[in-house]
Amino acid sequence: AQSVTQLGSHVSVSEGALVLLRCNYSSSVPPYLFWYVQYPNQGLQLLLKYTTGATLVKGINGFEAEFKKSETSFHLTKPSAHMSDAAEYFCAVSARPGTGGYQKVTFGTGTKLQVIP
Amino acid sequence: DTEVTQTPKHLVMGMTNKKSLKCEQHMGHRAMYWYKQKAKKPPELMFVYSYEKLSINESVPSRFSPECPNSSLLNLHLHALQPEDSALYLCASSQDLQGAYNEQFFGPGTRLTVL
Numbered sequence: 001a002q003s004v005t006q007l008g009s010h011v012s013v014s015e016g017a018l019v020l021l022r023c024n025y026s027s028s029v030p031p032y033l034f035w036y037v038q039y040p041n042q043g044l045q046l047l048l049k050y051t052t053g054a055t056l057v058k059g060i061n062g063f064e065a066e067f068k069k070s071e072t073s074f075h076l077t078k079p080s081a082h083m084s085d086a087a088e089y090f091c092a093v094s095a096r097p098g099t100g101g102y103q104k105v106t107f108g109t110g111t112k113l114q115v116i117p
Numbered sequence: 118d119t120e121v122t123q124t125p126k127h128l129v130m131g132m133t134n135k136k137s138l139k140c141e142q143h144m145g146h147r148a149m150y151w152y153k154q155k156a157k158k159p160p161e162l163m164f165v166y167s168y169e170k171l172s173i174n175e176s177v178p179s180r181f182s183p184e185c186p187n188s189s190l191l192n193l194h195l196h197a198l199q200p201e202d203s204a205l206y207l208c209a210s211s212q213d214l215q216g217a218y219n220e221q222f223f224g225p226g227t228r229l230t231v232l
Binding site: 034036041090104 | 158205
């Protein structure tokens with residue numbers, strides 16, 4: 001079984017400030033972790049993913065996330081927020097291939113990021 | 118081409134209508150998915166196709182009927198829907214179900230309103 005908890009359904013930051021979106025996961029097997037972004041009335045776009053190897057993952061648009069196994073966390077950060085970053089962000093977890101069956105992707109409930117000029 | 122396309126973008130239908138949603142990808146992916154997303158909620162998995170065969174049905178009511186005519190195309194046939202079925206319907210694809218990264222590529226969705 002796997003689950004994702006995103007702390008904070010809404011986060012507001014000033015333009016140029018640090019963005020920190022929190023994600024904690026639960027998984028009985030080694031996880032694959034994802035961050036997706038959804039702009040209004042659009043589908044989801046993959047920002048970054050952790051599969052194996054380096055625990056600090058860099059994605060598109062200046063975002064990065066760090067996999068911390070001991071804390072079961074995969075928080076998303078960006079040093080300086082842009083107005084264009086305003087969107088809904090979803091953390092998601094899946095299981096690594098080979099652990100049997102379809103590797104369902106479980107999404108968190110989302111965090112809406114507001115960027116204040 | 119890393120795009121998943123969906124048509125129509127918007128659809129309004131009555132409870133007695135029959136309509137279809139269409140999804141297409143040309144990335145050579147062999148797994149395709151339908152999700153339903155209500156406002157301010159995460160996507161909920163409905164169906165999964167793998168190599169054109171239905172692999173997963175997440176206990177979706179029979180008024181939703183998926184079809185995968187070929188490896189590039191996925192349809193969702195709608196009949197006798199209820200107002201609570203109004204939502205954004207997202208299509209996604211991935212390399213396959215056991216792909217090394219299980220990354221899913223999403224289309225822009227069809228905004229469905231049932232009157």
